[in-house]
Amino acid sequence: MNEIRKIQVIGAGDIGRQVFQGLALSDASRSVQLVGRDEEATLRAANLTRFSSVQRGHSARVSHAVTDLFDVERTAERIAAFQPDIIFLAASLQSWWVITTLPEQAFQRLYQANYGPWLPMHLVPVMKAMQAVRLADSPAVVVNAAYPDAVHPALNAVGLSPEIGIGNVANNVPGIRVGAADLLGVHPSEVEVRLVAHHYVSHRLSRTGDAGAASMGLAVLHHGRDITAELDIGALLGSLPHRYRRTGGLAGQVMTAASALSVLEPLATGRDALVHAPGPLGLVGGYPVALEGGRIRLELPHGLSADDAVKINESGQLQDGISDIRPDGTVLFEESSMAVLTRELGYDCAEMPLDQAEGRAREITERLAAYRQRVTR
Structure with a gap:
């Protein structure tokens, strides 16, 4: 594509800033805008990205804007003024890490609730943003980072679901690919994975190496041939929190940002790609997804129907x-x-x-x- 593509990042927190920088550090012809609530913080973050981009010889057009998502009309004005092709939503009323700042015993008690009961904290800003998208009559493809596994199916009921999410199911796929490649003695580029898993399962895999009481769907392919039955899948997954353990917490959000860029870059450039994403097309949970010329469709493991994939994710939702x-x-x-x-x-x-x-x-x-x-x- 030769035309300038416009990507608007709404949310200037950690993930929003990381993804914004990743989008700007590109040789593609594009304009990127960071939208936050605080003028000073958003300006500084946008300038940091702009200067870093210039320092490395890139030429993306970098700008910023300010709004509060609870002011739907003002947000719609910001969207209409920029006219984005893609909107990346990185806004939540309470990031996942907030309860980790409590005293350890209090955190451990709250941790037992899992993620579902906190849903309003993620759903509300996405709902407000989508209302603004509709008010602006924007044709932008909307990609959301805030608990898409549950936010999207809830908002899909009223026509406000973003087209696709990021993170969660995607975050363990590289570890599975690398682990399978090591077992086969090949490069990870020769291995493909098809993973169907809810946020709950994604969260467990990197910590305990299993799906717990939920179901998951997994296929491993080598040069396109399904070799799942030839591998010890239990041992492969069990190696994730051990041999293939990675940095977690806030520093580990580099992985989530990478997962976001794996979705955003194909959408921005129009190239075809197989990615993993939660909440595609308003569905519950996470799936392997084919991006084809900006279109989104499921690319499930062979023999697994869409209905069965949804049931797998509903088990994780519970x-x-x-x-x-x-x-x-x-x-x-x-x-x-x-x-x-x-x-x-x-x-x-x-x-x-x-x-x-x-x-x-x-x-x-x-x-x-x-x-x-x-x-x-």
């Missing part, structure tokens, strides 16, 4: 703390997971219609702040 997402977008939370937040924070929510999500997010914010004060006295 373990993550969400028992169901109804056709109208109402989310039902799994009782034992929610019981953790009830016991620790005094927060209880059996089911959440979409129009209650914002209020629930405010309640969680207030209760977590009070909890932090109690446990840090």
Whole structure:
């Protein structure tokens, strides 16, 4: 493609900044804009990327803008003014690492809830951003980083789902490829993986090397031939938290940024690619996905139907703390997971219609702040 492609990154936190820099450090003809809430911080981050790009001899056009996602009209104005081809959403009301800053015992207790009960904190900013996309009448492809496994199927019910997500299922694929390649004595470029897995499973694989009580789908191919049956898959996956362990925490978000760029670059350049992504086309959980000329379709392991892939991901959704997402977008939370937040924070929510999500997010914010004060006295 010779025309200048425009990519707008909304969210100037750690992932947003990393991905923004990755997009700018390219020889492709493109314009990238970072959108954040704080003028000073967003300007500094955009300039850092701009100067780094110039220093390395790249020529991307770099700019910034400011908005608050809760101001839907203003966000729509920013989108309409930039006219992006692609929007990358990197906004959440509570990043995954926030509870890790609590005292260790308090963190470990809250950790038992898994991710599902925290859904409002990720769903609300994405919903606001998508409302702005619709208000701006933007044709941009929207790629989302905030818990796409559950956010997308909930918002899909009201026509507000981003087209595709990033991270989660994708983050363990390189480790599986490298591990399989080492077993075969070949280069990782000769090995392909098809992984169907929910966020819950993705989270476990790098920590325990298994899917826990959830299901997953996996195929390993060498030069296009399925060799899954020839490998000890249990041992391969079990090696992820050991021989193939990697840096975690905030520093480990380099892997998530790489997963984001693996999706964004093919979309920006129009090249075909096989990637892994959560929430494609509004589906629950994560899948192998073919990107073809900007189009998105599932590329599942041979013999696995789309319905079966969804059922696999629904098993992970349950373990993550969400028992169901109804056709109208109402989310039902799994009782034992929610019981953790009830016991620790005094927060209880059996089911959440979409129009209650914002209020629930405010309640969680207030209760977590009070909890932090109690446990840090």
